[in-house]
Structure formats: structure tokens, C-alpha cells
Amino acid sequence: MNNPAAQPQQSPLPILTHYIGGQPVVSNRPPFANIDPATGEIAAHVHEADTGIVDQAVQAARAALHGPWGRFTDPQRAAVLRRVADGIRARFDEFLAAEIRDTGKPAELASHLDIPRGAANFDVFADQIANLATETFRSPTPDGRGALNYGLRTPRGVIAVICPWNLPLLLMTWKVAPALACGNTVVVKPSEETPSTTTLLAEVMNDAGVPPGVFNVVHGFGPDSAGQYLTEHPGVNGITFTGETRTGTAIMKAAAVGVRPVSFELGGKNAALVFADCDLDAAVAGVTRSAFLNAGQVCLGTERVYVERPVFDEFVRRLKAAAEKLQPGDPYAEGTTFGPLISRGHRDKVLSYYARARNEGATVVTGGGIPALPAPLSGGWWVEPTIWTGLPADSTVLTEEIFGPCCHIAPFDREDEAVAAANDSPYGLATSIWTQDLTRAHRVAAAIEVGIAWVNCWFLRDLRTAFGGAKQSGIGREGGVHGLEFYTELRNVCIKL
Numbered sequence: 001m002n003n004p005a006a007q008p009q010q011s012p013l014p015i016l017t018h019y020i021g022g023q024p025v026v027s028n029r030p031p032f033a034n035i036d037p038a039t040g041e042i043a044a045h046v047h048e049a050d051t052g053i054v055d056q057a058v059q060a061a062r063a064a065l066h067g068p069w070g071r072f073t074d075p076q077r078a079a080v081l082r083r084v085a086d087g088i089r090a091r092f093d094e095f096l097a098a099e100i101r102d103t104g105k106p107a108e109l110a111s112h113l114d115i116p117r118g119a120a121n122f123d124v125f126a127d128q129i130a131n132l133a134t135e136t137f138r139s140p141t142p143d144g145r146g147a148l149n150y151g152l153r154t155p156r157g158v159i160a161v162i163c164p165w166n167l168p169l170l171l172m173t174w175k176v177a178p179a180l181a182c183g184n185t186v187v188v189k190p191s192e193e194t195p196s197t198t199t200l201l202a203e204v205m206n207d208a209g210v211p212p213g214v215f216n217v218v219h220g221f222g223p224d225s226a227g228q229y230l231t232e233h234p235g236v237n238g239i240t241f242t243g244e245t246r247t248g249t250a251i252m253k254a255a256a257v258g259v260r261p262v263s264f265e266l267g268g269k270n271a272a273l274v275f276a277d278c279d280l281d282a283a284v285a286g287v288t289r290s291a292f293l294n295a296g297q298v299c300l301g302t303e304r305v306y307v308e309r310p311v312f313d314e315f316v317r318r319l320k321a322a323a324e325k326l327q328p329g330d331p332y333a334e335g336t337t338f339g340p341l342i343s344r345g346h347r348d349k350v351l352s353y354y355a356r357a358r359n360e361g362a363t364v365v366t367g368g369g370i371p372a373l374p375a376p377l378s379g380g381w382w383v384e385p386t387i388w389t390g391l392p393a394d395s396t397v398l399t400e401e402i403f404g405p406c407c408h409i410a411p412f413d414r415e416d417e418a419v420a421a422a423n424d425s426p427y428g429l430a431t432s433i434w435t436q437d438l439t440r441a442h443r444v445a446a447a448i449e450v451g452i453a454w455v456n457c458w459f460l461r462d463l464r465t466a467f468g469g470a471k472q473s474g475i476g477r478e479g480g481v482h483g484l485e486f487y488t489e490l491r492n493v494c495i496k497l
């Protein structure tokens with residue numbers, strides 16, 4: 001698990017430490033290497049937490065619940081969150097560089113999506129907590145005087161935040177901001193692939209006046225490492241996790257000990273439905289984004305496209321042309337629109353599906369291999385954007401989440417046939433529906449078993465709305481008031497009048 005090639009003493013590369021109780025903390029385990037996916041070169045060294053470090057972080061978070069943070073009013077916490085948002089914006093270039101070093105994604109993408117959303121997440125939950133109301137009920141009593149019930153929301157306690165690598169700052173702050181808004185303290189375990197922006201955020205937290213111990217960071221892997229130690233720690237009161245459904249299963253088992261609540265955003269195998277009456281320009285542009293943005297490493301991304309037969313051939317031809325225009329390259333170069341996959345292991349996985357599609361008789365419309373790039377990019381984890389047609393519905397390429405820049409396009413003749421195909425999945429995260437028929441749009445949006453249905457758009461987010469997956473794509477909802485169910489304990493106070 002630890003990379004023996006990592007020699008931090010002889011290296012000028014960044015060394016990322018844990019962050020506990022407002023201080024950088026190192027551990028005894030040898031640091032592991034963080035690889036730049038664009039080049040395959042070592043970009044940083046990262047300390048790995050053992051059980052002692054994780055325990056230290058959880059204890060710091062517990063202690064902070066009862067320190068000054070516990071006495072902060074809602075407006076005071078909201079003000080701190082706004083300072084955190086401002087602090088990210090003030091160090092925008094550092095966050096951008098850190099995110100690009102970890103992921104290799106184009107600067108064009110990270111500067112418009114990852115970093116601004118990372119900051120905006122703090123603003124939106126500052127607004128939320130400043131405007132929070134709870135329910136009240138007047139109840140009749142036999143003596144005629146009645147009783148008054150009102151809800152009281154209190155922090156849940158220490159929240160373990162376990163994050164994936166695809167949108168590191170965005171998805172981590174999407175959990176940390178509501179957790180802190182509600183008065184909890186957190187221990188964050190970023191993905192081993194993308195430790196940098198979380199580490200940087202710890203500095204911003206300090207500068208913004210977040211008391212020591214409220215925001216803690218431990219680095220490491222999942223099993224037999226920081227992730228497992230943190231989720232098994234009895235001092236953790238709730239676990240919020242975004243990642244693979246299989247990992248969610250392991251974490252749920254850990255959470256069962258002590259009957260701790262979980263909030264899960266998991267995998268998907270999302271379908272796009274393109275009807276013949278759609279605006280085809282918009283549909284092609286939308287599916288190009290939903291299939292290939294972030295090299296397909298977006299949980300909401302489209303890997304199954306169903307197109308009504310009259311426009312099938314034209315749609316395939318135009319999506320192929322759009323995919324072939326995507327430009328891999330140096331993340332900072334002007335015109336780069338396509339990044340690498342996150343790791344060698346993930347590229348092996350994606351390429352195994354590319355091979356499987358060929359072996360199962362798919363027509364490869366475009367892609368299917370590794371692009372030829374000059375050094376140093378030739379050492380990175382690149383694959384080509386890939387489109388297939390002609391696979392049977394039960395192909396694993398069509399049923400399992402690949403999480404790469406690829407999609408399969410199948411024709412359909414009837415609306416109910418397309419809806420049934422979209423629903424034929426254990427996952428239920430998101431869908432996008434392309435049609436100009438408003439009645440159809442409402443009908444199909446309601447019929448597809450997902451947490452999020454987009455019509456004539458994709459990944460258009462109002463952060464006040466519910467976000468989450470149906471079926472095996474998640475448990476609970478994030479966003480707006482919906483996350484309060486997880487981040488607070490709702491109590492009822494009943495007063496006899």
C-alpha cells in the first residue's frame with residue numbers, strides 16, 4: 001500500500017500532513033506517493049494515518065464540540081462559513097493548482113466548476129442555517145389548556161467525512177459546509193488520490209476563525225487504513241460518504257456497530273433519453289458533456305444513451321464528431337478540454353471494459369484505446385473518449401458502472417420501452433431527458449426511478465434542491481434543508497400550557 005519509491009527526505013516535493021486540533025500532525029507510517037495522473041510522475045508525499053492518529057483526530061473533534069464552537073450562535077457559524085468561502089476565493093490559484101496536480105483535469109474545468117463550487121458550498125449553507133425554522137404544533141388537552149410542541153435541531157456530534165477523488169474539493173465541501181453549519185465537528189478523510197485541497201482547506205479554516213478541532217483531516221487509504229479506522233471509531237456519531245456502492249456496503253457494516261447513521265452518495269449507471277422531437281443541437285451538446293466531462297468521472301454522468309429511432313443515426317454521427325473534437329493535453333494549455341483518468345488502476349479498469357465491449361461484438365463508433373500524447377503526458381493515465389453501439393442489454397458494459405469517458409447508444413421505438421430500459425438497473429442516481437414535448441417530459445421524469453431527473457439539461461444545480469440517489473445509488477439526500485436530517489438530531493419539546 002505504501003509506495004517504497006516515496007523518499008520525502010530527498011525530495012523537494014510537497015509533503016502533506018494530517019491536520020488535527022488546528023495543527024499539522026505527522027505520523028510514523030512512511031508517507032505514500034501522490035501521483036500526477038497527467039504524467040504518471042510523483043507530485044507529492046502524503047502521511048498515512050494509523051489508528052493512533054485517527055483516534056487523536058476523533059478526540060480533538062469531540063473536545064471541540066464542547067469548546068467555543070459549541071457556544072457559537074447560528075449567525076456566528078454562518079459568518080465563519082462565509083469567511084471560509086472568501087478564504088477559498090482569496091487563495092483560488094493555490095486551490096486550482098492543488099486540484100490539477102491531484103487530478104490532471106483541465107484548468108478550464110476546475111476553474112469554472114471545482115473551485116468556485118467549493119467556495120459556494122459554504123455560502124449556501126451559511127444562508128441555510130441563518131434562515132432555519134422548525135415545526136410547531138398546538139395540541140388540545142382534556143383540561144382545555146393545550147400543549148405546545150416545537151422542534152429543536154441539535155448537532156449530531158462528530159461527523160466522519162469520507163470522500164472520493166473525482167470532484168475532490170466540491171464533494172468534500174458539500175458535506176463539510178452543512179456539517180459545520182449545523183454545529184457539528186468533522187474528521188475528513190479525503191481520497192488517497194486527491195489529498196491536496198482538503199489539506200489546504202485546513203489552513204483556510206484556521207484563518208477564518210474556525211476553532212481548533214472543529215475541522216480535522218486524516219490521510220490514507222480505505223481498508224486497513226484511515227478510512228476503515230475512522231468509520232469503525234466509536235467516537236464518531238455519523239458517517240457521510242461519497243464513493244462506490246461496494247465501499248458503501250463495507251462502511252454500512254462498520255456503522256452498524258453502535259447503530260450510527262449514514263448518508264451515502266454512491267455509484268450510478270445513468271441513462272439519457274433522446275426523443276425525436278428534441279432540439280438535437282442541445283441534446284448532442286448535453287450528452288457530450290454528460291458522457292465526457294471530467295473524462296467521464298462524474299457520478300451523474302451518462303453511460304447509457306437511448307435515442308428514438310428516427311434520429312438515431314444522426315445523433316450517433318454527431319456525438320462521434322463532438323467526442324473527436326475533445327482535446328486531451330496539458331491541463332494548463334489553452335484548448336485542453338479533456339483530462340486523464342485518476343490512476344493507473346482506474347485506467348486498467350476502464351480499458352478492461354473497452355476490451356469487453358469489443359469482445360462482446362460492439363461496434364466501436366469512436367475511441368477504444370489510449371491517445372498518443374507527447375512526453376511527459378505519455379506517462380499519464382489517458383484513454384480515448386469512446387462510443388459504442390450494438391451491445392445486448394445484459395452486457396456488463398451496459399449494466400456495471402465504468403466511470404470513464406464512454407457511452408453506449410441504443411435505438412428505441414416507444415416511450416415505455418425507453419423508460420423500461422432506463423429503469424433496468426440496480427442504480428438510480430440521475431437521468432437526462434431530451435424532448436420538446438412538455439407533457440412527455442413530466443411523464444417520463446416521474447417514471448424514471450432516480451433521485452435527480454434533468455430535462456433538456458444536465459448537471460444544472462440549484463444547491464437548495466435535494467441531491468441523492470434512489471435504489472443502490474445512495475441513502476438520504478444532501479442539499480438545502482434535506483441534509484439537516486443527517487447533520488442534526490431533531491428533538492421535540494412538548495410544553496403543557
Ligand code: NAD
Nearest residue numbers: 163164165191221222227228243244247250265266267299
Ligand atoms: P471509493 O469507494 O473507492 O473510495 C471513496 C473513499 O472511500 C476514499 O476516500 C477511500 O479511501 C474510502 N474507502 C475505501 N474503502 C473504504 C473502507 N472499507 N472503509 C472506509 N473508507 C473506505 O470511490 P472512488 O473510486 O473514490 O470514487 C468513485 C465512485 O464514487 C464511483 O462509484 C462514483 O459513482 C461514486 N460517486 C458518487 C457520487 C454521488 O453523488 N452519488 C459522487 C461522486 C462519486
